[in-house]
Amino acid sequence: MTAPTHPQDFEDLLAANEQFALSFDLAGFDGVAAAGVAIVTCMDSRIDPLGMVGLHPGDAKIFRNPGGRVTPQALEALVLGVHLLNVDRILVIPHTRCAVATHTEEELQERVSASAGVDASWHDFNVVSDQHAALEHDVHVLRSHPLIGERALVGGFMYDVDTGLVRRLM
Numbered sequence: 233m234t235a236p237t238h239p240q241d242f243e244d245l246l247a248a249n250e251q252f253a254l255s256f257d258l259a260g261f262d263g264v265a266a267a268g269v270a271i272v273t274c275m276d277s278r279i280d281p282l283g284m285v286g287l288h289p290g291d292a293k294i295f296r297n298p299g300g301r302v303t304p305q306a307l308e309a310l311v312l313g314v315h316l317l318n319v320d321r322i323l324v325i326p327h328t329r330c331a332v333a334t335h336t337e338e339e340l341q342e343r344v345s346a347s348a349g350v351d352a353s354w355h356d357f358n359v360v361s362d363q364h365a366a367l368e369h370d371v372h373v374l375r376s377h378p379l380i381g382e383r384a385l386v387g388g389f390m391y392d393v394d395t396g397l398v399r400r401l402m
């Protein structure tokens with residue numbers, strides 16, 4: 233297996249970072265969630281998790297994965313957030329037209345297999361067959377969690393990628 237190349241390698245991004253660093257103003261910040269907010273949402277590039285609720289860098293802990301699910305890794309982040317990083321409100325925000333909620337496991341495996349040119353049917357993508365039920369489950373997991381439930385307000389929401397609106401469902 234040969235490693236892929238890219239016309240720009242990472243140079244365009246590092247050049248942009250140099251510009252970013254010129255006006256960098258988060259130095260010395262201690263990394264707590266200044267607004268007391270943690271957000272679990274999808275990796276989807278249509279989502280701006282801070283901007284969509286009026287927050288800025290420094291304000292919130294953000295945990296993202298395909299589907300915006302409360303996975304064991306999300307729980308690690310949220311327990312740390314609630315106890316060590318100032319979090320007292322948690323928003324779980326899946327979104328409309330999410331790939332992991334609009335495909336079956338087999339469909340995603342087939343598409344990845346087609347892209348890879350090798351069999352990918354061994355890889356799990358943890359698709360969501362019912363977004364509302366999944367959100368209900370995830371919110372319940374957080375509200376009943378012995379290290380989270382009594383310390384932070386937990387809400388379940390849906391982000392509409394076509395309107396930008398976040399709607400509270402639970």
Ligand SMILES: [Zn+2]
Nearest residue numbers: 274276299330
């Ligand atoms: Zn998604």
